[in-house]
Amino acid sequence: MDTPRLELRQVTKRxxxxxxxxxxxxxxxxxxxxxEFVAVLGPSGSGKSTLLGLAAGLDRPTSGAVLLDGSPIHxxxxxxxxxxxxxxxGFVFQSFQLLGNLTALENVLLPLELAGQADARxxxxxxxxxxxLGERGHHxxxxxxxxxxxxxxxxxxxxxxxxxxxxxxxxxxxxxxxxAMVLDLLSRLRAEQGTTxxxxxHDAEIAARADRRIHLRDGRIERSG
Numbered sequence: 001m002d003t004p005r006l007e008l009r010q011v012t013k014r015x016x017x018x019x020x021x022x023x024x025x026x027x028x029x030x031x032x033x034x035x036e037f038v039a040v041l042g043p044s045g046s047g048k049s050t051l052l053g054l055a056a057g058l059d060r061p062t063s064g065a066v067l068l069d070g071s072p073i074h075x076x077x078x079x080x081x082x083x084x085x086x087x088x089x090g091f092v093f094q095s096f097q098l099l100g101n102l103t104a105l106e107n108v109l110l111p112l113e114l115a116g117q118a119d120a121r122x123x124x125x126x127x128x129x130x131x132x133l134g135e136r137g138h139h140x141x142x143x144x145x146x147x148x149x150x151x152x153x154x155x156x157x158x159x160x161x162x163x164x165x166x167x168x169x170x171x172x173x174x175x176x177x178x179x180a181m182v183l184d185l186l187s188r189l190r191a192e193q194g195t196t197x198x199x200x201x202h203d204a205e206i207a208a209r210a211d212r213r214i215h216l217r218d219g220r221i222e223r224s225g
Contacts, residue, residue: 004031004067005164005196006055011064013050013219024050026219027064034163037190037197039207042216048200051216052166055198056089057081068164086114090162090195092186094169096149098141104128104152105137111159127155131185147178151185158189165190167199171206183209 013025025047032038040048053059054066057073066074073084085091098107108127112120128137131151141149150170157165170186171179183206190197199210207213215222 005034005036005069006030006032006198007065007067007070008051008055009065009067011054011061011066013047013054013059014062024219025054025061028219028221030214030221032196032198034196035194036212037187037199037210038212038214039210040198040200040214040216041202041204041207042222046216047219048216049168050219052091052168052198052200055164056091056166057084058091086111087160088163090157090160090165092150092153092157092165092167092170094172096141096146096153096173098149098152098156100141103138103140104133104144104148107141107152108155108159111156115160117160124155124159127159128152130189131155145178146174147182150174150178150182154182154186154189158193158195161193162195164196164198167197169200169202171201171203 008028008030011025011028015022015024028051040051042048050059054061057076061074065072068088073081076084102110105124105128108124109120112124117123125137128134131154133148133151136144136148144152171182174182187209201207212224214224
């Protein structure tokens with residue numbers, strides 16, 4: 001059996017709120033195979049976004065282990081985590097998270113330059129063209145529609161060809177037609193690069209496109225299939 005691309009072993013996350021301790025993720029076991037597309041569903045407050053943050057190394061578990069391609073990442077220092085996210089893990093946010101003082105091209109270029117890629121500008125330009133924004137590279141995020149901003153965010157996320165892409169409600173701020181277009185684009189880029197995708201969504205139609213659906217409730221996996 002292949003090593004899972006992403007594995008969570010008895011992962012628990014607790015947070016303090018005043019004099020109370022909140023249990024956000026409760027002893028979750030999860031293994032996601034290379035190239036698999038997994039949708040994570042659940043009501044608000046069920047722990048979906050926290051689960052993605054733990055998988056990306058953006059947050060640390062209170063207990064348990066997070067492994068990427070068989071190697072533990074939960075106890076890496078911040079420099080090592082930053083290198084990991086620059087090269088192996090991509091993240092797409094509902095709110096796009098583009099840098100407003102950079103053009104579309106510069107937003108896509110940034111992770112490539114941080115990774116030291118020699119042909120960074122050529123690749124960034126090609127990716128913008130691939131998401132249908134080849135003529136908009138000189139525009140700033142404020143000059144782009146929400147759908148265009150999310151397409152730039154996808155190009156940026158795929159720029160360094162991550163083995164794992166984590167997407168938190170990537171179509172949540174878009175209308176239905178634009179969201180469908182972005183999801184089609186995400187699916188195509190994922191297929192072209194062989195990327196493992198974990199996507200948080202409230203949308204049953206989006207979840208139906210996944211290879212597997214994980215249902216969270218109160219920080220636990222209620223069902224998977």
